[in-house]
Amino acid sequence: MEMKLGSFDLSSMARILLVLCVLMVSKSTGTFFPIDNYLLACGSSQNVSSQGQVFVPDSSPSSLLQLNKGITVNSSSTAPSPIYQSARVFTESSTYKFDINQKGRHFVRLYLCPLSHPSYNLKSATFTVITDEFVLLSNFTFKNQTTNYLFKEYLINVTSDTLYLHFAPSNNSVSFVNGIEVVSVPDELIPDQALALNPFTSFNGLSGLALETVFRLNMGGPIIIPGNDTLGRRWENDRSYLHVKNSAQNYSVNPSIIKYQTGVTPETAPNWVYATAERMGDANVVNDIFNITWVFTVDPEFMYFVRLHFCDIVSKAMNELIFNVYVNSVLAMPSFDISEKTGSLNVPYFKDFISNSSTNSSFLYVSVGQDKSNPSDAILNGLEIMKMSNEAKSLDGKFSVDGILPSIAKKKNSKVGILVGSAIGVTVALALLAFCYCCFVAPRSSKPRPKSHPWLALPLYGNSQTMSKVSTTSQKSGTASFISSGVSSLGRSFTFSEIMDATNKFDESLLLGVGGFGKVYKGTLEDGLKVAVKRGNPRSEQGMAEFQTEIQMLSKLRHRHLVSLIGYCDERSEMILVYEYMANGPLRSHLYGTDLLPLSWKQRLEICIGAARGLHYLHTGAAQSIIHRDVKTTNILLDENLVAKVADFGLSKTGPALDQTHVSTAVKGSFGYLDPEYFRRQQLTEKSDVYSFGVVLMEVLCSRPALNPGLPREQVNIAEWAMGWQRKGMLDHIMDPFLAGKINPGSLKKFGETAEKCLAEYGVDRPTMGDVLWNLEYALQLQETSEVADPEDNSTNHIADIQLGQLQPIDNSMSIIHSGADDEPEDATTSAVFSQLVNPRGR
Missing domain, CATH: 3.30.200.20 (Phosphorylase Kinase; domain 1)
Structure with missing residues (x-):
């Protein structure tokens, strides 16, 4: 089925005249007027007004729509706004066709609400939405949603004269849509280049990617509806995303004082965005230097385009407002002075970044805070976060257009007759092949073939x-x-x-x-x-x-x-x-965040030694090593005797061959534990696990998360914070208060030195896991020889008779390896037992 929008064939001259007229009007009024502006109320029989915009029926003559199939649904019940009160339902693959008069970036917006229908349950409907080039939704269903309606906004660079929007039901289901917008935007709205973070480098090629708006916030201000934005955008208030509500306070001025200058226009953001801001409030912390932090849930499989909007509306004079800006705890803009960039107060400014979410964190953090060298206020006026399409040109999953709907993806230039003829030809060919197979091949097969396992796509070996x-x-x-x-x-x-x-x-x-x-x-x-x-x-x-x-x-x-x-x-x-079954769950739950009894120092050392033994075995127990790639306290499980076992091998990678020094691969791991050298160079080695284990050691000592954005800036990252104290020889100042007076100084010193070596900036300076294991065993013996037997010490994993002269061979007699074979907030809601097996996307 194909629906043609704007199918009236404008001549080339008519199109040119239309573009010229629009440009003349736009120039004379000083406001943007979209040349392509399709607003459709799907399934409706009359115009619909919603949030300051007027949507026309997708079947009315005025919309130039030729409707062949589809079912209309109307409801006046609990739909959140008029645009959701009607829908068009498709029982087969269906296509909208939009004529494009101005090539370039276009907003594609979808309104979805599963209305009641006597024959179809739209809440359980599963369907896919694609353009000819990008996957927008893949096997989408409201069964996985927490709301009864959904608004999706995409930004797509249209390079042809037409834009096709395909709806395809899955598994004998139906697809539906309540409203569609296709609106052109200024080419300069999204540049082709932005600054990628950690490492800092230029990211080129944004014009070839599709973007999906996941967050658009008006900091410190009211909701801005589409009718009050020149590009029809909706801006939400930011308060629900603040990590600490009291850390920020609203501030606003009269929007008329906002002065747009070259490079920033009302299309960048409305003046109401720049006229309001969140500024530093009372965070109720001991240190006056702190950050305002916003936390966002994101899909760790994608990268994100992050745009920060600034306007100095709080200062009385130039150069008074100097602060730091962080994206995912990376110092993106140090000692940032807005007026230095704009040359005046009340002048808007924005900055674009690419956040590399290959760290596999399910959260994205944005922070502003005081600069130590020049403490002053810190503000943020607006924020936009957009998901970037992946290598498969998808914004939902890993399958490309051709992989999901090859027949629909090729429909663009096909005629109905050709499609029907091709289908008949294919059917006949398949029938002939089946006939030949039945007659000549099948009789020759006398032995039944083993049943295959479609969910076990990888070859497995062993006994x-x-x-x-x-x-x-x-x-x-x-x-x-x-x-x-x-x-x-x-x-x-x-x-x-x-x-x-x-x-x-x-x-x-x-x-x-x-x-x-x-x-x-x-x-x-x-x-x-x-x-x-x-x-x-x-x-x-x-x-x-x-x-x-x-x-x-x-x-x-x-x-x-x-x-x-x-x-x-x-x-x-x-x-x-x-x-x-691991009765005592993840190590993390015994360190913080629960009511479990704290572990003794000897128990902590024994647990670290057990985990180190497991990692050492991975690195050395086979001809080719295995790199875990996601070492953290939630992936170290404890059995009923508190014996530590490394778990969650979903990100594991076979190590480099004997003639190689590293494995070149995409960056994966957990934010806060990720080896900085691996992140910068995309070169994975066993030393990447060693770095992550160093972070674990500091967690074990300090009983706090690897990352905590609610703390003062210098304390957010435990690796950086603890290393500062270690270099001063003062780790006892930050360790778990429960351990105070219970650790032998020599044991603590050896433990701190081991963690420091693990956290070295470069892998070549880090020890092997075998060396780490020896040092931890040494630290344990120092502790044991200094303490008097404690009847309350319930440690059950005692390691006795350790020879300190040299590293003893690791006993792998209990191990079997078949030679034929080749963050924190996201964990808070999972079970204390076997959490690593149920939250793969938290990596």
């Missing part, structure tokens, strides 16, 4: 006999499906009924957490063994790559200090993995 404590064959094999030898390393093959029994039919009371790929439940097997059962969601692509990597890694690794994979279930198209 299920390596599994301990659990039988490798199911006791209830009557209904078990055939398992090929290629996946036998996954251990025991569970039947689905066994999984149901173990989890009490996936009882929600046993739920440990929910991730992008499914849910994790606590389970109990027939023999009483406690397990963690991860049930994948086959309809979700979120986290699938990490999921498969974890399967691959755990299928070839066995070690006392690595979390173990017990088995799997593949019946009924399920993808279920069974892990050992």
